[in-house]
Amino acid sequence: MPSQIVDAAGSGPSGQAGLLVLDGTGLRVEDVVSLADGTTRPEPGTDAMKRVAESWDAARQIAATGRVYGRSTGVGANRNEDVPTEAAAEHGLRLLRSHAGAIGEELPARQVRALLAVRANQLLAGGAGLRPTVVTALCEALESGAYPVVNEFGSVGTGDIAALAQVGLALAGEHPWRGAGFSGDGDAAGEPQGGVGAPEPQPLDNNDALAFISSNALTLAQSALALHELRGLLEATQVVGALSLLAIDGAHEAYAAPVHAARPHRGSIEVARRMRELIGAADRPAPPLGRIQDPYGFRCLPQIHGPAHDAADALEEVVAIEINAAAENPLIAPADMAAYHHGGFYQAQLALALDHFRLALTQVARLSTSRLSTLNEPAYTRLRPFLADREPASSGVMILEYAAGAALGDLRAFSAPASLGHAVLSRGVEEQASFASLAARQTLRACGAYRLVVGCELVAAVRALRQRELRPDPDLPVGRALELALSVLDEDHADRPLTDDVTSAAALLDRFTDIWRGE
Template identity: 75%
Template sequence: MPRRAVPPVPDRRPALVVLDGQSLPVADIVRLADGTARPVPGTGAMKRVEQSWHTARELAASGRVYGRSTGVGANRAEAVPSEAAADHGLRLLRSHAGAVGHPLPAREVRAMLAVRANQLLAGGAGLRPTVVSALCDALAAGAHPVVNEFGSVGTGDIAALSQLGLALVGEHPWQGGRPPEAQPLDNNDALALISSNALTLGQAALALDELGRLIAATELVAALSLLAVDGSYEAYAEPVHAARPHPGSYAVATRMRRILGAPGRPTPPLGRIQDPYGFRCLPQVHGPARDAADALERALAVEINSAAENPLICPGSDDDLAPAAYHHGGFYLAQLALALDHFRLAVVQTARLSSSRLSALNEPGLTRLRPFLADAEPASSGVMILEYAAGAALGDLRAFSAPASLGHAVLSRGVEEQASFASLAARQTLRACEAYRLVVGCELVAAVRALRQRGLRPEAALPVGRAFALAESVLDPEVADRPLTEDVTAAARLLDQLATTDDDMSETGSPGNSGSTGMTGTTRGIA
């Protein structure tokens, strides 16, 4: 009797991400931070690192190179005697490892390690190659140094990276997995390691990834709310957006048609002529947020894959260019600070629109239900409190969206007379995520309740149908007055899953396709 074939055991090891210093995307930074991938330095990139390290040592031995044979900041004109050079690097790390505040979460520090390893592989730092290997080993083992929150003003994360440097030499604690072997960092390594914005870039990458998913989920929640109030598809019609073709708005309208199974040229509604702004202006509000996300991703892609160290070490070339160390301001993150500020301001607009839809769901004239989606008991409050909760979370979101780039600082005896505050912009963008989740979570709870009370079920094959089924499986159907804290918490957690419910959709709602109403089992009138 032939033996039955045994199915292969699935490979559960983390996927490999090759770091080459030139093409690492934001998505891979997130995977490395979360431990779902492990890094491998590219062979060609490691050769660049080795060449850069040898060049830097030669330049520092024969002339003045900032931070190697001189002090830093206002001490830049003070030479380091050759007999003191061996200790200069450690003194630099020890003096600059003064970050303060709470220790950062592991994934933020891991994102920093991933960014810094990739930047070093761009080949402009002049740092010993074993440090790159050590950073990759730490990521693979799940180890990360303790890094405190505050220490950067957007001109280099020197305090956080100095803590990393001391951890690499064995003078600062690691957490998580097994730490890498101790590294002998000297005067040619210290500034080369810390001359970077790797922490800011890692935090920005994590924030962009999370908020991008939340914005996508919000569009599905908005679709549920639209169906709950018998909203019109006209606002998403292809001719409307072809007539005013902003890329983001056009893409959002196209996605909304796909989510809803709506035609490109829907027939006018029989009831209301126009919906409230929360439904009618969604492409015009979400479009700029998508455009801002794209701009931020482009800025991050440049920074993550750049040799921005000061000084920049350039080995000689076949074109008779002599080896050189270029002193510059390439570490100044004005581009990123402005992109982060722009993104947060766009995101807060989408959250405000969500709170507007929540208010609409409380209106009997729109839902044909009792005020606040209440039960049949006299004077029941239903989901009334959700408007207050969402408004409070929206208040935090507005505060986090204040432009960090308006900040100003004069440091190091006036030598550094400006600051981008990109580091603050990245922290504020991360902080915005939880507040945003809660605002949209409140809308999701109300939208699902309204659909249930009306007996409406979106078509199961549509993204909006799959979103409803997922939410319905999690959210409590009880409509009697009760605390809604757990409902909103569950809905907020659910948003990441909702964001993926139309990933495999065909172009059902693409221009020229008739689409469908998006509803089954009832008309779009009273249940």
């Protein structure tokens, strides 16, 4: 069942915030986003905390009577080296210190907060076997706005161990925090940064260290944030496509219900249905009186947008499973009093789903540039080339094709399949890598490029509709979208820089998402 959201006043980074009960089973992508943004604040569920306590007790008993990876042994190629009982407590901190080697730029607060939310919920699934106060500390940090310093690189898709070791050291009081009430990285003696909102240091030992870092919480957090933004942009793109369709007097036949019933792919059926609602088309529209068949940018929209929606659904299913999974190695099973060593941390499903999603989105963005080119053609708009004004040889929106093409180039580069990567690590013991971590970073980076491509189309579509003095029924979704765009985008059609126009159009896409959803 979904995590329970309770209306309650909060004191998180966004001020007043609803309460989200984490239970280790029902966290959703939108919940991760709301926790990252501070619009909800977390509270661990009572039953879930009981699972954590049972797992913690069982893990210590199991480790005291047998060999358990990472608790009574080393890790990686050191898995066969036993940790003496007298060194067990210090072993956990040494493991965190040695693995907290992430490199590169510091990650933004939003990504780190999403990481904390995912890890707290995963721990509440009850398979990690670490002390319950760690969950409480993570939730306290989310509520206060404090977040640890986490650097960008350190994972190859078999566990975000470097990033999570940094978080673990912060929880232990040995690594800097950021956020409200924090002003630096520590004193001259190397003490960790402190301030208002940092949770009390946790006494992490050999029973906590590996249990905490054996997760892909950062990769999943970044995947959730990227999916949420790009799904919204995908929906907004169809609204922009509908405006472009009106600007060229496009046919409705391509969205006819019988066309898609005859080839019943779920995503295409839904996109065609939504297009009919956006523009007020009949389920069985009459053929146009003019030209036969529009360019692919219009005629193939359901066949290209549909697979992207399907890919988003597939990715969301994978992310939802993983953010509610007890995937730590070893898995502590209190009912069996057993520690199961396994490879559940390996993120093949996530890497492949992310790669698939980006490839599908690139097709959608490329279709947007095709419609932009059509909008520049007098044969389709009955306007001057490039939607120019009446001055001789005016260039109008000509440059938008170049700008959109450049942004599309970045998007195409970000869409290279990360899952083709390979690594052999830890003296050959870990001889495969999913590179889901790279796939998640690439998907996040795709957001900005994709947004700009569609922003270019929106600027041109609104200019064409203005010049043709076309106004769809304001009660239709596409009519509401146009009125919104007209209120934001500059009506000056003289040759001038269009940078600000595209920036405004790109920002407007978030409101177009609400129109697509009927909100």
